[in-house]
Amino acid sequence: MNPDTKTTSARNLVLTNIAIVVLAVVLDQAVKALVVATMDLGEAIPILPFLALLHARNTGIAFSMFSDIGPMGLALLACVVLVAVFYLWIKTPVDRTLTHIALAIVVGGAIGNLIDRVWLGYVVDYVFFHTPLFEFAVFNLADSFISVGAALIVLDELILHPLRERRARRRSSTD
Structure with a gap:
């Protein structure tokens, strides 16, 4: 591959990643705005016997953990995690396209929740899986x-990338 093709490929990957981040943030914020505008806090709309829309506020992170450190503490923690993810993203080789796309998806999600945390002091949640015996987090x-x-990063790192490397080694050993 010549240098111009590599540069163009890298530029296209960066633009694709930026588009994914922006799309993820816009979709996330649009759905949250729709939930807030059309549902009362605590209101549930059954969709399936095990799935409902439930307007909720999460003052913590996953499963409401760390809610006692406050919204700005959680926002700071989210920023630290984002910096770490950006570092990993920069260090990821350009040929690891799936990992780049996966990192863009993660960053888009993290920014979507960070926006809520900074502007509202909590995150708007609304997807509720449940059974008669078990309730999953909203x-x-x-x-x-x-x-x-x-999950895509784990898939690429633990399964797909090692497979590609083995195939490349086999090809190079048969040449």
Whole structure:
């Protein structure tokens, strides 16, 4: 691959990543605004026997952990995590496209929740999975982005990347 192609490829990846982050933030904030505008706090709308929309406020992080450190403490913690993710993102080789896209998804989700935390002092949650015996935490689209992005990173790191490396080694040993 010539240097111009590498530069163009890297630039396209950066633009794609920026678009993913912006799209994730816009979708997250739009859905949260819709929930706040159309549902009372605590109101639930059943969708399926195990799924409902439930307008809730989360003053902590996942499963309401760390709610006692306050919104600005959590916002600071989120900023520290974002800096760490950006560092990993910069250090990720350009050819690891799935990891780059996954990191963009994580960053978009994290920024979506950070916006809530800074402006509202809490995060708007609304997806509620439940059964008669078990209630899962209420979460939002940003949380889903973070979880899916993290799962894609693990998939790429532990399964796909090692497979690509083994195939490359086999190809180079047969040449």
